[in-house]
Amino acid sequence: MKVFLEVIKLNFKISFQYKWTFAMTLLVQPILLFINIALFKSIYTYNDTSSIKGYGFEQMVWYYTAYYVILSFVWNGITNQISRSIISGELATDLLRPISVFRFMLASAISSRFVAILVDFLPGMIIYSLILFPAFLTLKSFLSFLIIAVLAFLLNYLFSFLLGMSAMIIKNNMSISAIREVLQAIVGGGVIPLEFMPVWLNRIFDLLPFKYIIYWPIQFFLNRVEGDNLGSLVRIGSIQILWIVAFYVVIQILWKRLIKKFCAAGG
Amino acid sequence: MSEYIIDVEGLKKDFKVHKRDKSGLLSSLKSLFIRDYKLVTAVNNLDLRIRQGEIRGLIGPNGAGKSTTIKILSGILYPTEGTVNVMGYTPWTQREEYVKKIGVVFGQKSQLVWDLPAIDTFALNKQMYSISDKTFDNNIKYFKELLNIGDVITKPVRQLSLGERMKCEFVCALLHEPPLVYLDEPTIGLDIISKEAIRSFIKMVNKEKGTTFIVTTHDLSDIEDLCENVSIINNGTIVFNNSIEKLKTYFSDKKVIEVKFSRQINPSLLEGFKVTSSGPYFVNIEIETINTSLQDEISKIFKELPVQDINVNNINIEEVIKHIYLS
Amino acid sequence: MLKLLKLFKLFIWNSKMDISRSMEYRFDFILGTVIGLAFSSIGPILQYLIFTQTKGFPGWNLEQIILFQGILLFTSGIKGMIFGSLPYFVTGIVRKGDFDRLLLKPYSPIGIILASGFRLNNIGPLLSGAFIMVYYIVKMNLHIGIVQIAIFILAIVFGLILFMGYEVLYSSIVIKLVQIGRLDELMNSLLRFGEFPINIFSKTLQTALITVIPFAVWVNIPANALLNRLDYTIPITFVFCALFFYVSLKIWNQFLKKYTSAGG
Numbered sequence: 001m002k003v004f005l006e007v008i009k010l011n012f013k014i015s016f017q018y019k020w021t022f023a024m025t026l027l028v029q030p031i032l033l034f035i036n037i038a039l040f041k042s043i044y045t046y047n048d049t050s051s052i053k054g055y056g057f058e059q060m061v062w063y064y065t066a067y068y069v070i071l072s073f074v075w076n077g078i079t080n081q082i083s084r085s086i087i088s089g090e091l092a093t094d095l096l097r098p099i100s101v102f103r104f105m106l107a108s109a110i111s112s113r114f115v116a117i118l119v120d121f122l123p124g125m126i127i128y129s130l131i132l133f134p135a136f137l138t139l140k141s142f143l144s145f146l147i148i149a150v151l152a153f154l155l156n157y158l159f160s161f162l163l164g165m166s167a168m169i170i171k172n173n174m175s176i177s178a179i180r181e182v183l184q185a186i187v188g189g190g191v192i193p194l195e196f197m198p199v200w201l202n203r204i205f206d207l208l209p210f211k212y213i214i215y216w217p218i219q220f221f222l223n224r225v226e227g228d229n230l231g232s233l234v235r236i237g238s239i240q241i242l243w244i245v246a247f248y249v250v251i252q253i254l255w256k257r258l259i260k261k262f263c264a265a266g267g
Numbered sequence: 268m269s270e271y272i273i274d275v276e277g278l279k280k281d282f283k284v285h286k287r288d289k290s291g292l293l294s295s296l297k298s299l300f301i302r303d304y305k306l307v308t309a310v311n312n313l314d315l316r317i318r319q320g321e322i323r324g325l326i327g328p329n330g331a332g333k334s335t336t337i338k339i340l341s342g343i344l345y346p347t348e349g350t351v352n353v354m355g356y357t358p359w360t361q362r363e364e365y366v367k368k369i370g371v372v373f374g375q376k377s378q379l380v381w382d383l384p385a386i387d388t389f390a391l392n393k394q395m396y397s398i399s400d401k402t403f404d405n406n407i408k409y410f411k412e413l414l415n416i417g418d419v420i421t422k423p424v425r426q427l428s429l430g431e432r433m434k435c436e437f438v439c440a441l442l443h444e445p446p447l448v449y450l451d452e453p454t455i456g457l458d459i460i461s462k463e464a465i466r467s468f469i470k471m472v473n474k475e476k477g478t479t480f481i482v483t484t485h486d487l488s489d490i491e492d493l494c495e496n497v498s499i500i501n502n503g504t505i506v507f508n509n510s511i512e513k514l515k516t517y518f519s520d521k522k523v524i525e526v527k528f529s530r531q532i533n534p535s536l537l538e539g540f541k542v543t544s545s546g547p548y549f550v551n552i553e554i555e556t557i558n559t560s561l562q563d564e565i566s567k568i569f570k571e572l573p574v575q576d577i578n579v580n581n582i583n584i585e586e587v588i589k590h591i592y593l594s
Numbered sequence: 595m596l597k598l599l600k601l602f603k604l605f606i607w608n609s610k611m612d613i614s615r616s617m618e619y620r621f622d623f624i625l626g627t628v629i630g631l632a633f634s635s636i637g638p639i640l641q642y643l644i645f646t647q648t649k650g651f652p653g654w655n656l657e658q659i660i661l662f663q664g665i666l667l668f669t670s671g672i673k674g675m676i677f678g679s680l681p682y683f684v685t686g687i688v689r690k691g692d693f694d695r696l697l698l699k700p701y702s703p704i705g706i707i708l709a710s711g712f713r714l715n716n717i718g719p720l721l722s723g724a725f726i727m728v729y730y731i732v733k734m735n736l737h738i739g740i741v742q743i744a745i746f747i748l749a750i751v752f753g754l755i756l757f758m759g760y761e762v763l764y765s766s767i768v769i770k771l772v773q774i775g776r777l778d779e780l781m782n783s784l785l786r787f788g789e790f791p792i793n794i795f796s797k798t799l800q801t802a803l804i805t806v807i808p809f810a811v812w813v814n815i816p817a818n819a820l821l822n823r824l825d826y827t828i829p830i831t832f833v834f835c836a837l838f839f840y841v842s843l844k845i846w847n848q849f850l851k852k853y854t855s856a857g858g
Contacts, residue, residue: 031783042793
């Protein structure tokens with residue numbers, strides 16, 4: 001555990017070097033917010049309504065910003081990172097570390113999210129709130145969002161790691177991670193509120209992990225979870241935990257097999 | 268055109284360097300708005316003349332102003348003061364015309380397109396430099412034979428060895444038949460065979476086409492093999508500008524005597540000699556022939572030390588250059 | 595003029611190289627094209643969904659807005675095909691410290707940058723956009739005469755000029771601020787002002803979008819041309835596009851002067 005914390009500390013310093021790259025979100029989001037405010041104001045006025053698909057005006061505009069808010073909690077570059085370290089041969093040295101590759105990369109993902117929360121999320125929330133105040137937010141909804149977001153981070157980490165392991169077979173897995181990104185944006189509800197899609201499609205999406213990484217954290221953030229908040233929290237949280245356990249088991253089994261093959265082939 | 272292909276007089280280049288003392292978040296924020304500058308003189312009062320058809324070595328320690336000089340000569344930078352005349356052009360003001368007449372090879376950087384065969388980059392250069400079909404075909408044929416790269420140029424660059432890639436870089440730089448070529452560390456990282464291939468190629472092109480080459484390098488064997496004349500830059504100015512032969516006899520009044528002993532000696536025996544290095548079975552002694560005659564010194568050595576073998580040498584070129592760099 | 599012709603030839607040459615590179619990595623090319631198409635379709639699909647499930651927004655009915663989206667896909671396909679590689683080219687130069695190498699070529703460096711942008715990948719949105727456009731022109735039974743076609747083509751041309759100016763600014767900033775990543779994301783978000791009908795914005799912004807930041811030239815003007823909603827502001831916007839390009843070149847030259855006196 002001590003090693004784990006040390007690795008987090010070290011990686012935090014590395015990630016912090018890129019603070020300006022992280023902080024670019026703070027410039028991009030206000031522009032998009034501004035466009036979305038104009039777009040939806042004209043739609044809500046023209047339709048003479050205060051709610052579309054159950055989204056109030058603020059919620060609708062914030063939906064798109066929320067996607068980036070969620071990313072500063074859940075994003076990682078593990079899938080490509082594994083591929084890169086296999087192509088460059090660094091994986092061999094990674095294996096020599098006194099900490100498993102799985103835990104080492106988890107530590108680096110955690111520290112990069114700390115940096116993102118520090119330079120993206122916190123100042124971002126203040127800046128965006130000044131542009132359009134998130135009137136929907138309550139303390140209770142925010143706390144339940146935090147729980148779901150942390151679980152989503154873990155889930156996304158495991159998912160990325162699993163996809164990253166494909167590099168042990170195909171070396172360059174850029175295509176796999178690109179497909180994942182598209183699916184995450186569309187199926188996960190990153191760019192379109194899923195309510196706009198047909199019900200049958202949503203049923204299918206329910207069976208995939210993407211919604212639990214993006215869509216549900218957004219729903220909790222926007223305080224749109226209907227009915228008994230605690231009940232929903234438990235329900236969504238347990239599905240996330242189910243996915244986490246499933247991914248974890250698959251990774252453990254596959255990793256042992258692949259690493260044996262990998263070492264036998266001499267990298 | 269004057270007899271010199273390059274004529275540089277009183278060249279000076281100052282840089283504004285911005286200071287930042289701390290690397291914290293606050294100071295980097297501050298540096299966005301307020302910046303402290305200091306002036307650094309990279310090149311100072313530099314004169315240089317190079318004859319048509321020469322292969323000139325340009326050496327100097329890191330940070331001496333070599334690359335700044337090359338950048339000014341090739342038109343990338345403009346100087347603070349001074350005049351430069353290369354083939355009748357002032358490089359930085361007539362850049363677009365001027366660069367058609369020069370070729371540049373950087374040992375550390377590639378201009379070949381990584382994913383495609385080198386021949387595709389050659390064809391791109393044909394387009395860029397408006398090389399006629401005939402010249403292009405002739406030159407490709409010529410270089411293919413001279414460098415033995417018939418198969419190499421049709422393979423994607425990423426599959427080539429460093430030596431093969433370097434040969435292709437040379438073709439790229441020479442395809443438009445420039446009368447003047449700058450080579451920046453052209454043999455860096457190459458094995459001894461590839462180095463020799465590149466060097467004999469440079470000499471061949473120099474002889475057959477009369478191309479002038481300016482070579483910067485840290486590899487003295489390049490200089491010894493290629494150049495007749497060498498210019499040493501230090502602290503932004505030329506500190507030596509003469510033939511390699513002159514460099515070899517720079518300390519003509521100094522000699523190094525290498526002595527091997529037949530048995531282990533007591534170090535106290537070496538007192539009274541000017542020792543540059545020693546061990547239990549050998550010693551290197553330096554003498555200045557103005558003060559001491561070589562004959563006296565050698566007879567003294569034979570008298571006092573158990574000599575097994577003895578050699579008298581000039582101070583070697585690396586020592587000379589080290590001396591020049593440090594002075 | 596001769597220089598422009600030579601740069602154009604250089605562009606053609608670079609395009610050929612990109613095509614042969616695409617063929618070298620065929621699988622990546624196909625995948626890249628599909629993914630590119632998926633991403634560029636997100637906007638149109640989103641607006642389609644909003645429109646089919648609400649009343650939409652003022653001044654545009656469903657068919658018109660789909661035509662608008664078709665033009666958006668089509669024009670961003672053209673921009674993407676001609677200049678799509680440019681960000682990679684510029685960041686590549688910066689990362690490898692290769693800007694000096696550009697100065698060793700017998701052209702203006704910005705000319706080489708602008709001539710190195712071809713990207714075959716973006717043929718996806720171009721084709722699908724053209725298909726949607728033509729299909730809706732026929733379906734809506736639009737009357738299209740020579741004037742409409744001429745203005746449509748002029749809008750495309752001036753749109754490209756504006757986009758060149760925009761890319762010149764981008765290149766200046768990237769080469770100046772080496773250490774900051776994700777700059778293209780910021781620049782792209784600004785582009786989105788041009789991706790909506792301008793009448794959703796405030797009056798001031800609407801005026802800006804047809805003058806000082808004439809982004810309306812990309813989709814709004816071609817769409818209005820096809821829908822025969824012509825007015826006197828169109829030529830003014832064209833002039834501002836040329837002006838934008840001119841000013842950005844001035845900025846670039848200023849920057850280049852600084853670079854060649856200060857070094858990398």
